[in-house]
Amino acid sequence: MRAGAEPILSVEDLHTHFFTQDGVTRAVDGVSFTVAAGETLGIVGESGCGKSVTALSIMRLLPPGLGRSVGGSVRFGGRDLLTLDEAEMRRIRGDRIAMVFQEPMTSLNPVLTVGEQIAEAVMIHQGKSRHDAWARAEEMLTLVRIPDAARRVGDYPHQFSGGMRQRVMIAMALSCHPQLLIADEPTTALDVTIQAQILKLMLELKGRIGAAILMITHDLGVVAETCQRVIVMYAGRKVEEASVLDLFDRPLHPYTRGLMASIPRRRPGAPRTRRLQEIPGMVPSLREPLSGCPFAPRCPLATARCTAEAPPLEQHGAGHVVACWEAGRIGVS
Amino acid sequence: MIGTIVRRLLSMLPVMGVVAVCVFLLLHLAPGDPAAIIAGENVSPENIARIRAQLGLDQPVWRQFLVWVGSLLTGDLGQSMFWGDSVTSLIGQRAEPTISLAFTTVMVAVFLAIGLGVLAAACAGTLVDRLVMGFAVMGFSVPVFVVGYLLIFVFAINLKWLPVQGYTPISEGVAPWLRNLVLPSIALGMAYVALIARITRTTMLDVLAEDYMRTAKAKGVAMRPMLFRHALKNAAVPIATVVGNGVALLIGGVVITETVFNIPGVGRLVVDAIARRDYPIIQGVIMVFSGVYVLVNLLVDLSYTFLDPRIRD
Ligand SMILES: Nc1ncnc2c1ncn2[C@@H]1O[C@H](COP(=O)(O)OP(=O)(O)O)[C@@H](O)[C@H]1O
Ligand SMILES: [Mg+2]
Numbered sequence: 316m317r318a319g320a321e322p323i324l325s326v327e328d329l330h331t332h333f334f335t336q337d338g339v340t341r342a343v344d345g346v347s348f349t350v351a352a353g354e355t356l357g358i359v360g361e362s363g364c365g366k367s368v369t370a371l372s373i374m375r376l377l378p379p380g381l382g383r384s385v386g387g388s389v390r391f392g393g394r395d396l397l398t399l400d401e402a403e404m405r406r407i408r409g410d411r412i413a414m415v416f417q418e419p420m421t422s423l424n425p426v427l428t429v430g431e432q433i434a435e436a437v438m439i440h441q442g443k444s445r446h447d448a449w450a451r452a453e454e455m456l457t458l459v460r461i462p463d464a465a466r467r468v469g470d471y472p473h474q475f476s477g478g479m480r481q482r483v484m485i486a487m488a489l490s491c492h493p494q495l496l497i498a499d500e501p502t503t504a505l506d507v508t509i510q511a512q513i514l515k516l517m518l519e520l521k522g523r524i525g526a527a528i529l530m531i532t533h534d535l536g537v538v539a540e541t542c543q544r545v546i547v548m549y550a551g552r553k554v555e556e557a558s559v560l561d562l563f564d565r566p567l568h569p570y571t572r573g574l575m576a577s578i579p580r581r582r583p584g585a586p587r588t589r590r591l592q593e594i595p596g597m598v599p600s601l602r603e604p605l606s607g608c609p610f611a612p613r614c615p616l617a618t619a620r621c622t623a624e625a626p627p628l629e630q631h632g633a634g635h636v637v638a639c640w641e642a643g644r645i646g647v648s
Numbered sequence: 649m650i651g652t653i654v655r656r657l658l659s660m661l662p663v664m665g666v667v668a669v670c671v672f673l674l675l676h677l678a679p680g681d682p683a684a685i686i687a688g689e690n691v692s693p694e695n696i697a698r699i700r701a702q703l704g705l706d707q708p709v710w711r712q713f714l715v716w717v718g719s720l721l722t723g724d725l726g727q728s729m730f731w732g733d734s735v736t737s738l739i740g741q742r743a744e745p746t747i748s749l750a751f752t753t754v755m756v757a758v759f760l761a762i763g764l765g766v767l768a769a770a771c772a773g774t775l776v777d778r779l780v781m782g783f784a785v786m787g788f789s790v791p792v793f794v795v796g797y798l799l800i801f802v803f804a805i806n807l808k809w810l811p812v813q814g815y816t817p818i819s820e821g822v823a824p825w826l827r828n829l830v831l832p833s834i835a836l837g838m839a840y841v842a843l844i845a846r847i848t849r850t851t852m853l854d855v856l857a858e859d860y861m862r863t864a865k866a867k868g869v870a871m872r873p874m875l876f877r878h879a880l881k882n883a884a885v886p887i888a889t890v891v892g893n894g895v896a897l898l899i900g901g902v903v904i905t906e907t908v909f910n911i912p913g914v915g916r917l918v919v920d921a922i923a924r925r926d927y928p929i930i931q932g933v934i935m936v937f938s939g940v941y942v943l944v945n946l947l948v949d950l951s952y953t954f955l956d957p958r959i960r961d
Contacts, residue, residue, distance in 0.1 A: 374866055376862055376865055376866055380773070405868045405869075405870060406868065407868075408865070408866055408867065408868040409866060409867035409868035409869075410868060413866070413867075414866045416859065416862070416863060416866075418859055421858065421859040421860065422859045422860055422862075422863045423860055423863065424860040424863070424864065424878055424881075424882070425860070425882065425956075425957070425958060426881040426882050426884075426955075426956060426957060427877075427878070427881070435864075435867065435869065436867045436868065439867070439868050439869065439870075440868060471957040471958070473957070473958050484863075487863075487867065
């Protein structure tokens, strides 16, 4: 843990909207956080709360013409990524910030060999020759422990299992030694035993390369295993932020407590049956502007004030912020 | 691989058999008597009967069919009723202009169409997209002879840039050969370009929405390699299919194009033969055209293996 280290990424009051026929969706509604060099920050929350959109906003990979960051800033390497032109942004993507996606089965190009796909990033960003880049691809495959890498480097994605494809994705993402790796639910699509292996691999390589990780997950178990700090998102907003130890010790937001109560007990090899859906009630629509706390309709502790007035993020102990009017009461209980 | 090719070639036989039956029946059931046309006007019925006997037209239709198919199986397309020459040699003499026209048209059309389709997909929803698609609709709906005469009028008669009609063999130089092929190729290729451009655009739009395209972008890949290296390769199978199927359009168009531009090719041969009810030529040319069509589509099928590694295994 490197608390207090200079942040490499600093997201400030990010607002990202989707403009569809049915109106405007506020997918990310004023989120701020920082990532320090070499740390692992988790973003956790139920499906649909804006985690992926946050990641895509940082990478500027939102579906064009549909999603747009309309406010805030994403400072990285002394610049605001939201104001860079496309060519400058391209130089950062895959080189300084890399990303691993949720779906290993569809995230690799089926008609290019995995070697070509890894080597491509190396050729683009490091100007290496085809031959050197290929050697680097093979080296990366060895690094992510794909057996018989020298031969497998010429194979196509469909010749690999889901877990192996995710290893390829990680190899590709780390091939240029990025400062920041954004992993959007990297293990959600994999079964439990493979999940653990992949997480372990990511942490190990992160240490070697010295990258920071933004670990996006709906699974507090993953957070516990990999992160130093965590932010909890709900309805496009950050509702709580703390060190992992602090959060598990003293969760202050009722939503966080709900998430913790619903962590499924897992045995290796058991099918993933339950997701974090056990909090009664539904995620609010992000179409209408929310007045009051977005969690109030589902909150067991909600008062009249909660539905009327949105709680601001407030400090409750070192490095622990929470947006809840009742946080003081919860902290004591 | 060789086994597959042989198996596929053999599977062409029943298809060609069906084509043979249809062509034969269609011609022999259609009105018109070649003997009467050969004999000319004011001849006695006896004379016509004699000519019919010479040509074998007095035999029952099934008998005529068996004789024809029998010689087909030995590779013999029969004799022209009018010229007496073998159909194979008549087609051979007329092959160069048709092959030249087909070759230049396909080469230019495929590249142009794929370029336009990719461009339209990359600019989906913009003016460029609408212009390309507008052109595609037009190219598909305006008949070949209209385009042909329009091109002749503008570029040959008014601007005098290119020859009006005719054909120059490639042996007399590549430049004059090409000059004569420019306008007919455009006229012939229009619908083909439109067809391929449309499928390219549609397929590309699907591919561009795939997860792996986002992965490529996240890696820092620039626009052009995104389109051509990552997306087009994935769109290749449906495009190749339409390139193959579209050959049917070209075959229909070649007959009209050769007439409009007065090109002495196989298309003209068959048009003249139809006027004379010269059955063996008509049948022979249709068999050859069908064979080409089936063969091209066989090649396209085989190309899938190279275009998509998932089909390979
Ligand atoms: N392509 C899209 N079009 C319209 N709305 C979208 C799109 N992607 C995401 N959204 C909106 O953004 C919200 C947050 O989505 P997302 O960030 O993917 O959630 P998650 O936290 O599960 O990753 C969704 O509830 C949805 O309303
Ligand atoms: Mg997501």
